[in-house]
Amino acid sequence: MKLTSFNGPFLGAPCWSPDGQRLAFTSIAENQFKVFVISASGGKPRRLTTDPAGEEPSSWSRDGRWIYVGSNRGGDYQVWKMPTQGGRAVQVTRKGGFRALESPDGKVLYYAKSGGPTTSLWKVPVEGGEENQVLASLSDDSTFAVVDEGIYFIPTPDPTAGYSIQFFSFATRKMTLITKIGRPFLGLSVSPDRKWILYSQLDERSSDLMLVENFR
Secondary structure (H helix, E strand, O other): OOOOOOOOOOEEEEEEOOOOOEEEEEEEEOOEEEEEEEEOOOOOOEEOOOOOOOEEEEEEOOOOOEEEEEEOOOOOOEEEEEEOOOOOOEEOOOOOOOOEEEOOOOOEEEEEEEEOOEEEEEEEEOOOOOOEEEEEEEOOOOOEEEOOOEEEEOOOOEOOOEEEEEEEEOOOOOEEEEEEEOOEEEEEEEOOOOOOEEEEEOOOOOOOOOOOOOOO
């Protein structure tokens, strides 16, 4: 079922509200990505802010009151949270950040940030506070999923062993290999019953060199 009719601009990054009644997504407006919310049954999308900075949604808060976004409104990319009913955005991180997910109990925010060639995973209390590194390596900012017991993630590939899905336990602080995989693309998700993991895999990438003759 088609929900939007923007007639041209790129749309993407859809994410469900916790109650399943709304969707947040991104679209281009004023030459920047902006966050919109729409009813899951359709209707007119509502833009959350009029700030001129870029912003991309990553997740909803567990209580459905906020949408976390990566935004450069302060000059560099940080994690912000926007009231879902509209209003002033609140800055959450101070040392860089992009994609963010709340812990299942809604008390801790886990977020990815890039530092040069590497991407790492950090955490901060949802109300703000000290920011601490959790994992030193992620394949990109979308390849982690938080559950009650720990974090499933895809680390930067080992030069000899390649890519894998691993689990970091909160209780033991140890990592466990779940499975080796091919080259991942974007995203990682775990089913609520913890029986399935979803990820995208890039199976083929190719290009051709073409020669144009007699073009003058």
